Amino acid sequence: MARETEAAVDALASRGFGWRARRYTKAFTRFVSRKPLGALGLFLVFAFVVVGLFAGVGERRIIATHDPLAQDPLARLKPPGGAHWLGTDEFGRDVYSRIVYGARVSLMVALFAIGIGTTLGLLLGVVSGYLGGWVDLLLQRLSEIILSFPAVLLALAMVAMLGAGLDKVVIALSIVFFPTALRVIRGSTLSVKQNVYIEAAQAIGATRLRIMGLHVLPNVMAPFLIVASVQLGSAILLESTLSFLGLGVPPPHPSWGRMLTGGAQQFAQTAPWLVVFPGAAITLLVLGFNLFGDALRDVLDPKLRGR
Amino acid sequence: MWAYLVRRLLFGIATLLGATVLAFVLLRVLPGDVATELLGGAEGIATGATVEKLRRELGLDRPLVVQYGTWVASMLRGDFGNSLYTGRSVGDLILSRLPFTIQLAIMAELFSLLIGLPIGILAAVRQDTLIDYSLRFWSIFFLAIPTFWLGLLVILIGMTVFRWSPPLGYNTLWEAPGANLSQMVFPALILASHESARIGRMTRSSMLEVLREDYIRTARAKGLRESLVVLRHALRNALIPIVTYTSLFFGTIMGGVVVLEVIFNIPGLGTAFLEGIRFRDYTVVQALVFFMATVFIVINMAVDIMYGWLDPRIRYA
Numbered sequence: 114m115a116r117e118t119e120a121a122v123d124a125l126a127s128r129g130f131g132w133r134a135r136r137y138t139k140a141f142t143r144f145v146s147r148k149p150l151g152a153l154g155l156f157l158v159f160a161f162v163v164v165g166l167f168a169g170v171g172e173r174r175i176i177a178t179h180d181p182l183a184q185d186p187l188a189r190l191k192p193p194g195g196a197h198w199l200g201t202d203e204f205g206r207d208v209y210s211r212i213v214y215g216a217r218v219s220l221m222v223a224l225f226a227i228g229i230g231t232t233l234g235l236l237l238g239v240v241s242g243y244l245g246g247w248v249d250l251l252l253q254r255l256s257e258i259i260l261s262f263p264a265v266l267l268a269l270a271m272v273a274m275l276g277a278g279l280d281k282v283v284i285a286l287s288i289v290f291f292p293t294a295l296r297v298i299r300g301s302t303l304s305v306k307q308n309v310y311i312e313a314a315q316a317i318g319a320t321r322l323r324i325m326g327l328h329v330l331p332n333v334m335a336p337f338l339i340v341a342s343v344q345l346g347s348a349i350l351l352e353s354t355l356s357f358l359g360l361g362v363p364p365p366h367p368s369w370g371r372m373l374t375g376g377a378q379q380f381a382q383t384a385p386w387l388v389v390f391p392g393a394a395i396t397l398l399v400l401g402f403n404l405f406g407d408a409l410r411d412v413l414d415p416k417l418r419g420r
Numbered sequence: 421m422w423a424y425l426v427r428r429l430l431f432g433i434a435t436l437l438g439a440t441v442l443a444f445v446l447l448r449v450l451p452g453d454v455a456t457e458l459l460g461g462a463e464g465i466a467t468g469a470t471v472e473k474l475r476r477e478l479g480l481d482r483p484l485v486v487q488y489g490t491w492v493a494s495m496l497r498g499d500f501g502n503s504l505y506t507g508r509s510v511g512d513l514i515l516s517r518l519p520f521t522i523q524l525a526i527m528a529e530l531f532s533l534l535i536g537l538p539i540g541i542l543a544a545v546r547q548d549t550l551i552d553y554s555l556r557f558w559s560i561f562f563l564a565i566p567t568f569w570l571g572l573l574v575i576l577i578g579m580t581v582f583r584w585s586p587p588l589g590y591n592t593l594w595e596a597p598g599a600n601l602s603q604m605v606f607p608a609l610i611l612a613s614h615e616s617a618r619i620g621r622m623t624r625s626s627m628l629e630v631l632r633e634d635y636i637r638t639a640r641a642k643g644l645r646e647s648l649v650v651l652r653h654a655l656r657n658a659l660i661p662i663v664t665y666t667s668l669f670f671g672t673i674m675g676g677v678v679v680l681e682v683i684f685n686i687p688g689l690g691t692a693f694l695e696g697i698r699f700r701d702y703t704v705v706q707a708l709v710f711f712m713a714t715v716f717i718v719i720n721m722a723v724d725i726m727y728g729w730l731d732p733r734i735r736y737a
C-alpha cells in the first residue's frame with residue numbers, strides 16, 4: 114500500500130507538481146488502498162455524475178442516445194437491443210436516455226437539497242453550539258419537532274402544503290435533512306469549543322462571529338462532509354420515492370422514481386426492463402453514496418468503533 | 421425518575437403544539453387561497469361571490485388565531501371535519517383505514533427486529549469471517565434498494581413465476597385472520613428489509629463495542645459458555661442504543677408504509693393521505709397531519725421514557 118502512494122507522489126513530483134497536489138494525491142491513494150469499498154462508492158458516484166453532466170448539451174446527445182422526451186409510437190415497449198440499448202417505454206421513449214438524463218435531474222435535486230439543507234444545518238449548528246442559551250434551545254426544539262416525523266411523511270406533508278414543482282421538492286428535502294446536520298454539527302461544535310485556541314481567540318478579543326467562522330467552522334468540516342455524503346444517498350432515495358408517488362419532480366423532467374409508475378407497473382410483466390433498469394440506477398447511485406460515506410466516516414472519525 | 425417523566429411529557433406536548441401550529445399556518449398562509457383552489461383554481465369559473473361564500477363557510481375569513489383555536493378544539497373533541505372531496509366524516513375515514521396501517525407497521529417492525537437482531541449478533545460474534553462480510557454486504561445492499569422498487573420486483577417475480585398478484589380487497593384481522601395474514605405478510609417483509617438491514621448494522625457495531633468490555637472478559641474467565649456470555653450479558657447492554665432508535669425505526673417504517681400501501685393496494689392511512697394531497701382535500705390532509713404528529717410524538721415520548729428507565733445515566737442529562 115505504501116508503495117502505491119509513494120509511486121503516485123513520485124510521479125507527480127517528477128512532473129513538477131506542488132506540495133498540495135502531492136499531499137492530496139497521497140491522501141487519495143491511501144484512501145483507495147485502505148478502503149476499497151469506499152473507493153468503489155466514489156467511483157460509482159463519479160460515474161453517475163459524469164453521465165449526468167455529459168448526457169447531452171441542448172439538442173446534441175453525448176452519452177445519451179436519444180431525446181428522453183421524444184415519443185415514438187412505432188417503437189413502443191421494445192425490449193433492450195438495437196437502437197434502444199435498454200428498450201423503450203409505453204410511449205416509445207428510450208429508456209437508456211431517460212435514465213441518463215434522469216441522473217442529471219436526481220443528482221441536481223439531491224445536491225441542491227443537501228447543499229442547502231446540510232449547509233444550513235452546518236451554519237445553524239455552529240451558531241447553536243457556540244452561542245448556547247436561548248438560541249440553542251430554540252434551534253434544538255425546532256429540529257426535534259422536525260425530526261419527530263419520518264422523512265417520507267414530512268416530505269409529503271411539505272409538498273402538500275407547498276405545492277408541486279422542482280423548487281418546492283428541493284425546499285421540502287432541505288427542510289427534512291437540515292435538523293440531522295444541525296444536531297451532528299452542534300455536537301462537534303461543543304467539543305471544538307473546549308479547545309484552548311478558542312479560549313485564546315476569545316482572550317484577544319475576537320468577535321464571536323470571527324471565532325465561529327474562522328476557528329470553529331473549519332474544524333467541524335470533517336463531520337459535515339460525513340453527514341453530507343450519507344445524506345446525499347438518502348436524498349436520492351427520498352426524491353425517487355416522492356416521484357414514485359407522483360409528488361416529486363414533475364414532468365417533463367425525467368425522474369427515475371416516476372419512471373417506475375404508470376406504464377412500468379401496467380406493462381411490468383411484458384416489459385420488465387421498464388421496472389428493472391430505473392430501480393437499478395437508483396440502487397447503484399445510493400449504494401455509491403452509502404459506501405463512500407461509510408468509508409469517509411471510518412477514515413475521518415477518530416473514534417473508530419470496532420470497525 | 422418522575423422529574424424526567426414530567427419533563428418529557430411537557431416537552432412532548434410543547435412539540436405537538438409546535439408541530440400543529442406549523443402545519444396549520446403553512447397550509448393557510450401560503451399563496452393559493454383554499455377556497456379558490458377548491459372551486460377550480462384561479463382560472464375556474466367561480467365568481468368572487470361564490471368564493472366568498474365558501475370562505476365564510478369554511479371559516480377562512482376569521483383571524484388565523486381563531487381558526488387555529490376552533491380547529492384544535494374540534495380535533496380534541498374528535499371531530500375531524502368532513503372530507504372536502506367525499507363529504508364523509510374524516511373521523512370515519514381514519515377509523516376504517518387505521519387498522520391496516522397499524523397492522524402493517526407492527527408486522528414490519530417485528531420482522532425487521534426478528535431478522536435484523538440475529539444477523540447483527542451473528543456478524544459481531546463471527547467478526548471478519550465470511551459470514552460477517554456477507555451479512556455486511558447484504559445490509560449495505562438492502563439499505564440502498566428503494567422500498568418501492570423492491571415491492572415492484574417482488575410483485576413482478578410473483579406474477580411471472582408464481583402466477584400471484586396482490587389482492588384486490590383486504591380483510592381486517594378479526595374478519596378473516598388467515599386471509600389477512602397471508603395478504604399482509606409480503607408487504608410487511610418488504611418494508612422490513614430496509615429496516616432490518618439498518619438494525620443489523622447497528623446491532624453489529626453495538627455488540628462489537630460491548631464485547632470489548634471488561635465484564636465480558638470476566639464472564640468468559642468465569643468459565644461461562646460463549647452463548648451465555650453473548651446472549652445473557654452482551655446482548656442486554658448492546659440493545660440499549662437499539663431501543664433509542666426504535667422510534668426512528670418506527671418512523672422510517674411508517675414512511676415506507678405509504679409506498680407499500682400504494683403498490684399493494686392496501687386501503688390504509690397512507691393512501692388516504694396521498695389522495696387527500698392529490699385532490700386538495702385540506703380537511704383530510706390537516707386531520708391526518710395532526711393525527712400523525714400526535715402518534716409520532718407519543719411514540720417518541722414513550723421510547724424516551726423507556727430509555728430513561730433502561731439507562732439511569734440519561735435521566736440526569
